Amino acid sequence: MSTVAYKCPNCASSLTFNGEKMACGACGSQFDLAAVEAMYAAQTSGGIDFDTPDEGYAASDVAQMKAYRCKSCGAELITEGTTTATECPYCGSPTILPDRIEGGIRPELVVPFAISKEEAQKMFEDYFQGKKLLPNIFKKDNQIAEIRKLYVPYWLFDCDADATIVYSAEKRRTQRTDEWEIETIEHYIVNRSGTMSFENIPVDGSVKLDNKISESLEPYDLTKAVPFSPSVLSGSLADHADVDAAGCEKRAVERVEKSITNAIRSTVTGYTSVSERSKGFSSKGGKVTPVLLPVWLITTVKDGKTYTFAINGQTGKLTCDVPTDKGKAFLWGAGAFAGVMGIGALILHLIKKMGSGTMLLVGLLGLIAAFGVIATLIGQLKQASSQTSASGYSREGGLQLSLEQDLYLYTKINRKKIEKQEQAS
Numbered sequence: 001m002s003t004v005a006y007k008c009p010n011c012a013s014s015l016t017f018n019g020e021k022m023a024c025g026a027c028g029s030q031f032d033l034a035a036v037e038a039m040y041a042a043q044t045s046g047g048i049d050f051d052t053p054d055e056g057y058a059a060s061d062v063a064q065m066k067a068y069r070c071k072s073c074g075a076e077l078i079t080e081g082t083t084t085a086t087e088c089p090y091c092g093s094p095t096i097l098p099d100r101i102e103g104g105i106r107p108e109l110v111v112p113f114a115i116s117k118e119e120a121q122k123m124f125e126d127y128f129q130g131k132k133l134l135p136n137i138f139k140k141d142n143q144i145a146e147i148r149k150l151y152v153p154y155w156l157f158d159c160d161a162d163a164t165i166v167y168s169a170e171k172r173r174t175q176r177t178d179e180w181e182i183e184t185i186e187h188y189i190v191n192r193s194g195t196m197s198f199e200n201i202p203v204d205g206s207v208k209l210d211n212k213i214s215e216s217l218e219p220y221d222l223t224k225a226v227p228f229s230p231s232v233l234s235g236s237l238a239d240h241a242d243v244d245a246a247g248c249e250k251r252a253v254e255r256v257e258k259s260i261t262n263a264i265r266s267t268v269t270g271y272t273s274v275s276e277r278s279k280g281f282s283s284k285g286g287k288v289t290p291v292l293l294p295v296w297l298i299t300t301v302k303d304g305k306t307y308t309f310a311i312n313g314q315t316g317k318l319t320c321d322v323p324t325d326k327g328k329a330f331l332w333g334a335g336a337f338a339g340v341m342g343i344g345a346l347i348l349h350l351i352k353k354m355g356s357g358t359m360l361l362v363g364l365l366g367l368i369a370a371f372g373v374i375a376t377l378i379g380q381l382k383q384a385s386s387q388t389s390a391s392g393y394s395r396e397g398g399l400q401l402s403l404e405q406d407l408y409l410y411t412k413i414n415r416k417k418i419e420k421q422e423q424a425s
């Protein structure tokens, strides 16, 4: 490669190799060759990808299964041959018609229900106790409109992901003399490569189930899974995956990339500031396992609006789309703020340190307390939200670093004359 492609990190002019260092003709800076090369290091590429499953149902499966289609919401459902479905588990419509089993990928594993219908009902009733920010409409008469047992199709993604990330990093320090403020900025190039293995990252294959809800039900314990056979579905309905593995891959890739990026970033320490210059990903052994996971779906109707509760049928973890009562949140926040302000003022008064500066500090503490109280109370509501990372699915050991380079680049010094006016007056 020609050295002309290398640009001076200080002034962006072309660099040339002088036999020892990379030198800039324009500003006179010199850099270590290794550091400049690291800035332009070839990226890991190819991206994260997965082999998707293609095995359909066997003729012997189909002979023991029944399929239904909901006329109202379009849900496609499957069950075991002697089980009769009378209503749609998603929309409650009784107009579900027998359908043919065509296409579809055969699930490999099924996680059985460990939570009974009675336990799910109890969890729903208990939900309404002690939640400070629950809107008043949920204060009483929380009747279950529908409670439905459903196996939801998920795709589980496994892979060994590699990433290379190059960062620009700075160490800043400031010294003061009588006359000068001297800021020293040391620039570094930080280069990291690492591998992280992921197992069983779930992405739901159902359009009908909001991803926020399905992700909030995680995690499931796959060690308790049993091999799929039509008889496992006896007495319950399973949703037929309507988003294929390739369609769900993007979500898994996002979570893998975010997790490995965060893990690598946490190994870059000792700098005042760090920014990403470039990154690349690749993967090995990417595979997808089709599974059915157990969910209790409960709907309740308030003032004509339907609210959904979902309970992980294995662990009992509950999530829902109940909103926060903003008026109550404001009152709790204001109360916490006023409390901190009052106690703070009293303490400052007693220790005779009352002043605009100290009160400002107490005000800040009050704001932190207010947000802390609101965040804690919103947490009680267990509202469905997206998962951003997959670090919970990384195999033992987490990130394995294969390259760890911190290369010094150059130093920049800024001098600023200190104004003396204040002292003179």
Ligand SMILES: [Zn+2]
Residues within 6 Å of the ligand: 008, 009, 010, 011, 012, 013, 024, 025, 026, 027, 028, 029
């Ligand atoms: Zn230069």
Ligand SMILES: [Zn+2]
Residues within 6 Å of the ligand: 070, 071, 072, 073, 074, 075, 088, 089, 090, 091, 092, 093
């Ligand atoms: Zn339906």
